[in-house]
Amino acid sequence: MEYTTIEQLNKFESKTVELKGWVYNKRGSKGLFFIVLRDGTGLVQCVVNNGEVNEASWEVASSATQESAIIVQGVVNKDERQVGGYELQVTSLELVSIAEEYAISPKSHGVEFLMNHRHLWLRSRRQWAIMRIRNRIIMSIHNFFQESGFIQADAPILTGNAVEGTSTLFEIDYFGDPAYLTQSGQLYGEAMAMAFGKIYTFGPTFRAEKSKTRRHLTEFWMIEPEMAFYDLAMNMDLVEDFLVYLVKDVLADCSVELDVLERDIEALKRVEKPFPRVHYSEAVDLLKSDKTWDMISEEIAALKAEVPVLEAELADNKKRYGQAKKWEKKKIDAREIEINQRQEEIKESLRNLPEWQESARNFEWGSDFGGSDETLLTRHYDRPIIVHRYPAKIKAFYMKRDPEDDRLALGMDVLAPEGYGEIVGGGERATDITFLEDQIAAHNLPIEVFKWYLDLRRFGSVPHSGFGLGLERMVTWICGLSHVRETIPFPRLLGRLHP
RNA sequence: UCCUCGGUAGCUCAAUGGUAGAGCAUGCGGCUGUUAACCGCAGGGUUGUAGGUUCGAGUCCUACCCGGGGAGCCA
Incomplete structure (x- = not known):
């Protein structure tokens, strides 16, 4: 048995190896657990079958929480469907330490929350x-x-x-x-x-x-x-x-x-x-050109056209919601969040773009380029x-x-x-x-x-x-x-x- | 410093001025091939803070606090 890392699994196909890491995610049923193991070099799904491990190992699999540290032994199988392309058929499991309730769940989080948990967020x-x-x-x-x-x-x-x-x-x-x-x-x-x-x-x-x-x-x-x-x-x-x-x-x-x-x-x-290689004066001309102006106008028009489409979808989803099955409701809810976020993005762009357009047109030779000017220049x-x-x-x-x-x-x-x-x-x-x-x-x-x-x-x-x-x-x-x-x-x- | 958007459950978000909800997470139960697994049940709230308007405020107004994005400046 060899201790190795997830990154190296391709060298151990059909062999038994030992991995040390943390529980990234876990799902399962009565007699079967799928533990996604994280060891810093990658992720691998470890399959724990009740009939194929001893009682102590099974107990570790059932009790291990997200980010608990474990040592896993098992056989490496190639499986294209999995992250990393390999899967581990577990033969034994050992608990190093159990993790308390972990703050960063596998669902989405906001910026402030993640930044406050940067020391843990790095594991994602x-x-x-x-x-x-x-x-x-x-x-x-x-x-x-x-x-x-x-x-x-x-x-x-x-x-x-x-x-x-x-x-x-x-x-x-x-x-x-x-x-x-x-x-x-x-x-x-x-x-x-x-x-x-x-x-x-x-x-x-x-x-x-x-x-x-x-x-x-x-x-x-x-x-x-x-x-x-x-x-x-x-x-x-x-x-x-x-x-x-x-x-x-x-x-x-x-x-x-x-x-x-x-x-x-x-x-x-x-x-x-x-x-x-663009000479400053050339860049200024490009910035002030109709070409730049039209490019922004087109973008504004495209964004404005997107708004009614999103609103129609939102209204349609609301109509379907009452009769939707539970899994459909979840999908609709998730989509609603997506649409809301996209709408916010569009609103912000529609606020910014006309200002960018004006500031590019009125750019004076001798000034330094602002952030928006740089963006517009590079888009050409x-x-x-x-x-x-x-x-x-x-x-x-x-x-x-x-x-x-x-x-x-x-x-x-x-x-x-x-x-x-x-x-x-x-x-x-x-x-x-x-x-x-x-x-x-x-x-x-x-x-x-x-x-x-x-x-x-x-x-x-x-x-x-x-x-x-x-x-x-x-x-x-x-x-x-x-x-x-x-x-x-x-x-x-x-x-x-x-x- | 200025402009702009926001703050609702542990997390992500809903809620024409009229009984605060959902998903995830957590706990319990079910399921032997799951892919942010799924299904059932449960607990979980002083809606950022302080005032004000109103019969009634998460929703409207004022001030403040905190955060996102942008201006200036720059890699």
Whole structure:
């Protein structure tokens, strides 16, 4: 008998194995129980037959509650109908510990409830799939850079100054002096690139802005490569290769996870080189175009047409309800909830879309794109796009100017498709010390704290570039989720510090 | 900070201003191939808080508290 994990069951067909895990779900009848076992690597249905196990094992099967810990021995059978494709015919069962009444039942729950039980919610199947994909992406990130001659070099988390002077940071007391939790490893990354050539940082990042949206966390993980002797074009080539590489790995290794999440694989398969490269001015024109206006009008019309259809179904269901059998009533009730939720979604979209439409049309050259603008831009394409050369005044002080148009900075953002928006921000850095000194003054930043940074331009200044990838936003997009909060084990959000 | 939507049983949700309900979960009973199993029975409520309007408030009004979504800002 061999102890193994659910993930490895395909190597033990028709053999007897031992599994250790938790009861994910249980159903059964007088002499037969179906226990869905969860061990962290997957799920498997264990069949306990009264006639085939001893009394002690049968007692464990009858008394085990949801999330009770058990050790199961049994024969592995291939069964295509089951989750994971295998089933265990149980020969013996041992109870490790009985679980109290479990809060998260197999039915649906609201966001607040689940967030309050995040420590338990992580055991659920969707969360399992998301965390495994997160893990796969992290591994691929390291592989990509390590294979390409980068070394990982970490930037400090505690800093004495705000990097860009724009964001609101978390302030702490550092032995009597004010200090901040880092909002970016950027400047340190540049120093390390001058030391090692090509580096990447991978660590937590903190933003104290009071953003309450599906794209924001107050604590998130960022990957920031920085490369000496790279210009903007090379930087864009790198980010393109990088993202294609990550998506390919997830598609190759996480088909089960993507399936659990019901992710549209085709959308991910379209993530191929080359990504459209859209000049800021071009993006502004597209945003203000009739094409964008009409696209939204069509969407509004489609949503408006959906309302009477839903209402008709609701009325029809109500009519049938009186005479419906019990199981039909349950179906009607469930459908009613679905319809109500859909109606709320439509209402919200109908509130938002006209505003988006107006704001896109009235967009002024020189402003930064808002969340809705990014969504609208990406809807014109089937894969990520790279928007480059933004107005300098909306970008950080260290951005190099476009030699062909001084109003522009050599920055670039990658916008993910399907409405996911900005996942990468980066660009080519300024090399001229006088320019940087002027910029620091123009941004009202204290020159003293940038003394060390300016040294980088004093001793062998070279063209260099880099970017930052928001891990959680990447995972949200790859998994096709509606909110970043599910992409990190214990999300920190505005108003959320526990558990 | 501002805009917007919401708060009813442990959970998810119903309830033209007129007797607060259902499903799940829990307990008991039935069923040897179930797939969020099913069937029967039972327990379970100060409708977020405080006021107000009314013969009568879950429903209308005011204030506050908590949560969702969005703006600003950003990965």
